[in-house]
Amino acid sequence: MKRDFKSCMLYALFGLPIFLLLFIAGLYVGNCGLSTDCSRASLPAIIHTPIPSLVPASLPSQGKLVQVNARAECLVSARDLLGTWVSSGYSETGVFGFIDVNGNICNATFADVVPLFTQASLWYQGSLACDACHNSEITKAAAGLDLSSYAGIVAGEKRQSTSTQGEDILGGGKWEQSVLYQSLFVYQLMPFGRPLGAVGTNGPIILAGTLATVAPAEPTEAPPQEEVARPGNPGGPGNAINLKGDATAGQKVFEDHCRVCHGEAGTDNVPNPGSDDGTVPPLNPIDPTLVSSDYQTFAYNVDLFLQNGSTPEGPNAALQMPAWGAEAGLSQQQIADVIAYIISLNP
Numbered sequence: 001m002k003r004d005f006k007s008c009m010l011y012a013l014f015g016l017p018i019f020l021l022l023f024i025a026g027l028y029v030g031n032c033g034l035s036t037d038c039s040r041a042s043l044p045a046i047i048h049t050p051i052p053s054l055v056p057a058s059l060p061s062q063g064k065l066v067q068v069n070a071r072a073e074c075l076v077s078a079r080d081l082l083g084t085w086v087s088s089g090y091s092e093t094g095v096f097g098f099i100d101v102n103g104n105i106c107n108a109t110f111a112d113v114v115p116l117f118t119q120a121s122l123w124y125q126g127s128l129a130c131d132a133c134h135n136s137e138i139t140k141a142a143a144g145l146d147l148s149s150y151a152g153i154v155a156g157e158k159r160q161s162t163s164t165q166g167e168d169i170l171g172g173g174k175w176e177q178s179v180l181y182q183s184l185f186v187y188q189l190m191p192f193g194r195p196l197g198a199v200g201t202n203g204p205i206i207l208a209g210t211l212a213t214v215a216p217a218e219p220t221e222a223p224p225q226e227e228v229a230r231p232g233n234p235g236g237p238g239n240a241i242n243l244k245g246d247a248t249a250g251q252k253v254f255e256d257h258c259r260v261c262h263g264e265a266g267t268d269n270v271p272n273p274g275s276d277d278g279t280v281p282p283l284n285p286i287d288p289t290l291v292s293s294d295y296q297t298f299a300y301n302v303d304l305f306l307q308n309g310s311t312p313e314g315p316n317a318a319l320q321m322p323a324w325g326a327e328a329g330l331s332q333q334q335i336a337d338v339i340a341y342i343i344s345l346n347p
Helices: 005-032 078-087 150-155 179-186 247-257 295-308 332-344
Strands: 065-067 074-077 096-099 105-108 205-208
Touching: 074 078, 074 105, 078 096, 078 105, 078 179, 078 205, 247 332, 295 332
Parallel strands: 065 205
Antiparallel strands: 074 205, 096 105
8 A cells, every 4th residue: 555745754753753762772771781870881991001100390409419529528508618719819729718507617629619610410400510501612602701620710701712811700809799609699690591499599508628627726717818909990801911011112101101190110109189098009019919920810900900090099089090991091002011011010
């Protein structure tokens, strides 16, 4: 018997929803069973692949203890060790004393200091050594600075080559005025890339130096160190200290420009009313704190005055030393010659 079109449409209209309901019910029962929360589901077991445990990430603790050499016996912060070395004259071989964190009297040498610049992971775990960037390849080294050796450190920064002298980073022995102190402990620019909080205020605590063999029975006050004379005007050295001076030529420059205030051959105390001393300081003999057996050091001390000039202490000094270098009153070669002449007057 043939069905008409109307009957087919009615069967389809009512039969399709019933088919969909039966299909959905079949899927549910097949996967979740007869429970309402799928607790009886017949799903395949989950295979768990092993995942290695992760090491908790953390910053290294401040004040990490590092031993810089096998014989070290004293605990000291990087700031105190560097500060006492610089303030004591930053010798390469001489012994200097310091008080460690436990109040012990200790001795050290530059050998205890240099690992602060050359040992990796010393300032914090994973840190580069300072000489990774500041090394003997001056043309490539950051800031033209070599921290890998004593000679490189005292040669200073902003050097153009290994044969040139740069700008002093040790403050001439005045630790808290030095570029090194400012970079490490004030502006905290070094070591580069250190994480926030990874380095303590005084730097790492390290084992360095040795206990003094004989401790004083009673605390004694160390004799005050004589400060090296410096000009009354600020400023650093010029290029003259890198040039070879001619004492004979320097005598002529001195007679033309310097004798009027410093006297014949630098020996006369020319009056300087209004200054505390009342006279212009003689150059023969020169202030003993400027003298050094090392020509480069002697030249550096004198050069600061010639480059930057000096305003004497006093209410209203009549005479002031001109800034011969900074104001281009003399060429750098003329200044180098005058330095050589002044040093020749003070053998």
